[in-house]
Amino acid sequence: MYIAETVKELTDFLEQERTAGKTIGFVPTMGALHAGHASLVSRSVKENDITVVSIFVNPTQFNDKNDLANYPRTLEADAQLLERIGVDYVFAPNAEEIYPEPDTRYFDYPPITSVMEGPRRPGHFNGVCQIVSKLFDIVKPHRAYFGEKDFQQIAVVRAMIEELHIPVELCPCPIVREESGLALSSRNTLLTGEERKLAVNISRILFISVDYAQNHSVKETHDFVVNTLNALNRLDVEYFEIVNACTLQNVTAWTDATEIQGCITVYCGKKPIRLIDNIKYKG
Missing domain, CATH: 3.40.50.620 (HUPs)
Structure with a gap:
């Protein structure tokens, strides 16, 4: 090399x-x-x-x-x-x-x-x-x-x-994840041990939301993810958008696009580290 x-x-x-x-x-x-x-x-x-x-x-x-x-x-x-x-x-x-x-x-x-x-x-x-x-x-x-x-x-x-x-x-x-589900990122090295455990909730709630979405609207799914994460101390959702995977524009119904992705950014920890992740809902 x-x-x-x-x-x-x-x-x-x-x-x-x-x-x-x-x-x-x-x-x-x-x-x-x-x-x-x-x-x-x-x-x-x-x-x-x-x-x-x-x-x-x-x-x-x-x-x-x-x-x-x-x-x-x-x-x-x-x-x-x-x-x-x-x-x-x-x-x-x-x-x-x-x-x-x-x-x-x-x-x-x-x-x-x-x-x-x-x-x-x-x-x-x-x-x-x-x-x-x-x-x-x-x-x-x-x-x-x-x-x-x-x-x-x-x-x-x-x-x-x-x-x-x-x-x-x-x-x-495809995204590569730790065994815990946390999306691998160079920024993860900036997290303390406790913050890393906290950050795992980002992917955990996203995975749960895929099942949740089967019986709930786009808005309900959005609010479920944001409210659940924000309820955890030292996690702060900057944005969570459920979008057409091709245009990245918001959808309001699961029938709005053939491919739908949820994209999220969350601040984690006492000296907040900005972490991103995404999940496929459809397609």
Whole structure:
């Protein structure tokens, strides 16, 4: 496995691989890797001749400077994990390498970006599109792998791929959960032991709500999830939206769409950690 820190290093290597006719799979990450990332990487290794993983904490997608500063960075451990899985190239640039000058491009894909994370994290999806488009241009992968925990992000990246006519296959991958049901996230490392036990309630209530929804309306299901979680000390639901899985627009009845997803963001703990999750209701 080779770790490249500059664009030139990586592109020189990958040009040789492409010339040899090899397929390239790509997994963009911000590091602090866990079993969820490993599942994406393992799939890429299985489906492609060459796998590239980027590790870059992208400053343009953070609208909270403290969140950026506190984001876990574990490059050495990440590299060891990726080598064990069989990754060929790790791209670990610094910010100056990716942004030698400010990226002034603006990406917006309403109505997908007008809901949920969009208004609550101004500039976040613009930053995501800036970095992902840059990385696609550098790596030029045949396939790119994204985790479904970031359900809205996949929809945004898909819209960007279509707009820019990027020749890459987008490969969504299922959420990986701890045995407790908690969705794996790099932010979980910021939770105390007690907070982690508390956070398990997020997925627990979502799973219960799938059965609840069989005999209750969309509104009743929504209120059940929000009220049950908010009743627990040090859990605070920022939003819970039950949406058309394709358009991400709210549904008011279970017959409104063939695919329906519930997307949630919850603050957990004394120094609140923002956790996201989602669950399929239909489709």
